[in-house]
Amino acid sequence: MKKESRIIHAGLHPDRFEGVVNPPVFRASTVLAPTVAELKARHPQRFEVTYYGRYGTPTTRALEEAVAEIEGGAKAILVSSGLAAISSTLLALLRQGDHLLMVDSTYYPTRAFCDQVLTTYGIETTYYDPMIGAGIAELIRPNTKIVFTESPGSQTFEVQDIPAIAQAAHAAGALVAMDNTWGLLSFQPFEKGVDISIQAATKYLGGHSDAMLGTIATADVALWEKIKTHVCLLGHAVGTEEVYLGLRGVRTLPIRLRQHFEAGLKVARWLQQRPEVARVLHPALPDCPGHALWQRDFTGGCGLFSIELAPHQGREIPEEVVNTMLDHYHFFKLGYSWGGFESLVVPATPLRTAAPLPKGTGPIIRYHVGLEDVNDLIADLEQGFDRLARALSAD
Numbered sequence: 001m002k003k004e005s006r007i008i009h010a011g012l013h014p015d016r017f018e019g020v021v022n023p024p025v026f027r028a029s030t031v032l033a034p035t036v037a038e039l040k041a042r043h044p045q046r047f048e049v050t051y052y053g054r055y056g057t058p059t060t061r062a063l064e065e066a067v068a069e070i071e072g073g074a075k076a077i078l079v080s081s082g083l084a085a086i087s088s089t090l091l092a093l094l095r096q097g098d099h100l101l102m103v104d105s106t107y108y109p110t111r112a113f114c115d116q117v118l119t120t121y122g123i124e125t126t127y128y129d130p131m132i133g134a135g136i137a138e139l140i141r142p143n144t145k146i147v148f149t150e151s152p153g154s155q156t157f158e159v160q161d162i163p164a165i166a167q168a169a170h171a172a173g174a175l176v177a178m179d180n181t182w183g184l185l186s187f188q189p190f191e192k193g194v195d196i197s198i199q200a201a202t203k204y205l206g207g208h209s210d211a212m213l214g215t216i217a218t219a220d221v222a223l224w225e226k227i228k229t230h231v232c233l234l235g236h237a238v239g240t241e242e243v244y245l246g247l248r249g250v251r252t253l254p255i256r257l258r259q260h261f262e263a264g265l266k267v268a269r270w271l272q273q274r275p276e277v278a279r280v281l282h283p284a285l286p287d288c289p290g291h292a293l294w295q296r297d298f299t300g301g302c303g304l305f306s307i308e309l310a311p312h313q314g315r316e317i318p319e320e321v322v323n324t325m326l327d328h329y330h331f332f333k334l335g336y337s338w339g340g341f342e343s344l345v346v347p348a349t350p351l352r353t354a355a356p357l358p359k360g361t362g363p364i365i366r367y368h369v370g371l372e373d374v375n376d377l378i379a380d381l382e383q384g385f386d387r388l389a390r391a392l393s394a395d
């Protein structure tokens with residue numbers, strides 16, 4: 001049976017709910033027990049049975065089951081955002097005096113969490129070149145507990161050699177965590193050596209730009225129990241409406257991702273042959289750092305990629321000129337996040353402290369290709385280049 005088919009039904013148990021296809025939304029804090037003995041007996045199973053709202057309900061467990069299926073992990077945990085999934089994983093597994101290796105291309109708030117929160121707990125972070133591969137071994141110290149990866153990076157799209165990094169980390173007794181938001185369904189983290197895979201489910205899993213949600217999937221049950229215990233002690237409780245929207249998103253995830261990837265690649269290839277574009281940073285295209293690793297390790301992708309604009313008459317195009325192009329798209333609206341049904345654009349602002357940016361001289365612009373007709377999207381981009389040309393001739 002194909003994974004895509006299993007996902008359509010993952011986490012559903014109509015037999016438990018009088019044949020109703022989708023699990024009902026349990027809005028629960030208090031759960032009653034018939035006797036004191038029964039109340040107390042439930043505590044050891046608080047993560048598995050419905051014990052108290054914060055620990056989970058049949059609704060949250062349905063989505064957790066689906067996420068474990070999607071990621072190919074043993075079990076999963078829901079939290080209130082992608083960033084909460086990252087921060088609670090790190091807080092669960094790191095102690096004072098520990099060392100963390102963090103990829104330099106990581107999502108900016110992850111970096112801010114390491115620099116502004118973990119430092120105050122006496123946990124040191126070293127940033128590493130996303131293209132480091134097996135060379136990570138040289139950065140691992142006796143107190144390195146986690147190597148955190150994000151592949152590809154969500155602004156500049158460097159694809160990491162996860163199997164090589166995992167081999168080096170495991171040889172030194174460190175765990176590998178991964179932000180797998182881009183690769184969801186096209187990258188199987190646990191087959192490649194990852195121990196903890198994180199999703200900003202706010203993106204494609206929810207898929208409709210209307211819910212904040214994060215997920216943590218683990219390779220084994222022991223790791224799940226450790227992180228789940230911390231997540232509960234940190235007081236996380238994910239909202240029932242968000243869980244329901246996540247469950248709804250799961251059912252169309254394979255078909256949406258296929259469309260986002262195919263349309264995105266078509267748009268990326270069209271951009272590749274435009275004179276205004278110096279490089280297209282899309283893992284499936286040869287200009288992207290780590291393209292060969294994408295070919296080896298991924299089966300597809302999604303609708304998110306960047307371009308680097310070519311210089312004009314030997315000079316980097318000024319920001320205000322680029323903005324005349326970005327400000328007036330019809331479909332590509334300006335806004336953070338991605339993975340919803342709609343197309344988006346943002347100027348990228350990548351930050352590096354360990355390795356130089358994979359960039360030449362031009363500004364980097366990130367596009368999210370949504371579910372609109374692909375030819376309409378290309379026409380929208382073409383009109384943007386016309387605006388750019390007019391602004392450049394007036395400049």
Ligand SMILES: *Cc1c(COP(=O)(O)O)cnc(C)c1O
Pocket residue numbers: 081082083084107150154179181182200201202203212213214337
């Ligand atoms: C958006 C994003 C996150 C954070 O997700 P939120 O749900 O917005 O907290 C984490 N990682 C990546 C790669 C993201 O794009």
